[in-house]
Amino acid sequence: MFHKEGYKIIFISLVIVVALFFLIDSYATNEWFRTVSLIVILILFLLILQFFRNPKRKTQSNEKQALSPVDGKVVVIEEVIENEVFKEKRIQVSIFMSPINVHVTRYPVSGNITYSKYHPGKYLVAWHPKSSEENERTTVVVENENFGKVLYRQIAGAMAKRIVNYAIIDTKAVQGADSGFIKFGSRVDLFLPLDAEIKVQLNQKVRGGESVIAEMK
Numbered sequence: 001m002f003h004k005e006g007y008k009i010i011f012i013s014l015v016i017v018v019a020l021f022f023l024i025d026s027y028a029t030n031e032w033f034r035t036v037s038l039i040v041i042l043i044l045f046l047l048i049l050q051f052f053r054n055p056k057r058k059t060q061s062n063e064k065q066a067l068s069p070v071d072g073k074v075v076v077i078e079e080v081i082e083n084e085v086f087k088e089k090r091i092q093v094s095i096f097m098s099p100i101n102v103h104v105t106r107y108p109v110s111g112n113i114t115y116s117k118y119h120p121g122k123y124l125v126a127w128h129p130k131s132s133e134e135n136e137r138t139t140v141v142v143e144n145e146n147f148g149k150v151l152y153r154q155i156a157g158a159m160a161k162r163i164v165n166y167a168i169i170d171t172k173a174v175q176g177a178d179s180g181f182i183k184f185g186s187r188v189d190l191f192l193p194l195d196a197e198i199k200v201q202l203n204q205k206v207r208g209g210e211s212v213i214a215e216m217k
Helices: 004-027 031-051
Strands: 065-067 072-081 086-095 104-106 111-119 139-143 148-156 162-165 178-183 186-192 213-214
Touching: 004 031, 072 186, 086 111, 086 213, 111 162, 139 162, 148 162, 148 178, 186 213
Parallel strands: none
Antiparallel strands: 065 213, 072 086, 086 186, 104 178, 111 139, 139 148, 148 186, 162 178
């Protein structure tokens, strides 16, 4: 199953692959060159397919838990001042996505969407300390009964050139549901209240819509 954001790219890539296969098969005289070229093209196409995959996830909805919004590796767990919305201390949990991870973004909690804003910006590498404030990004806040306001931020990386955000202010977010997509590499920052009990560790691999990031007692 593929994400709808990949349909156009997959179709165009398929057309190009078929055309290249035809040209190489028809005009390449060196058997070794022809075989290697066809294999490389096929591998590149398969990489594009795997990037846009959208596997079903078994989300166990729980109002007292915040789930991971994306697949990837936890690279930051720290108390910081969140400057865009809260202007106060929050626990930041950041998840880095490599190009081979699923890049679907999912709502970490259910609730009412109170904030959704796109920011143009730079394309620093996703693990750069300033990427959260200087890169192209979108910021979304979901107000949840147990956590209060939870903020997550999609951040473009050096390879990512487009962030897709489906969150609309004054609509309902459903925990684990599709909230967007980031094309070709990125990270997501999650900002939680200080009394949230963090359930992950640095360098831990997490799955969007399934892994528990934090709980409220």
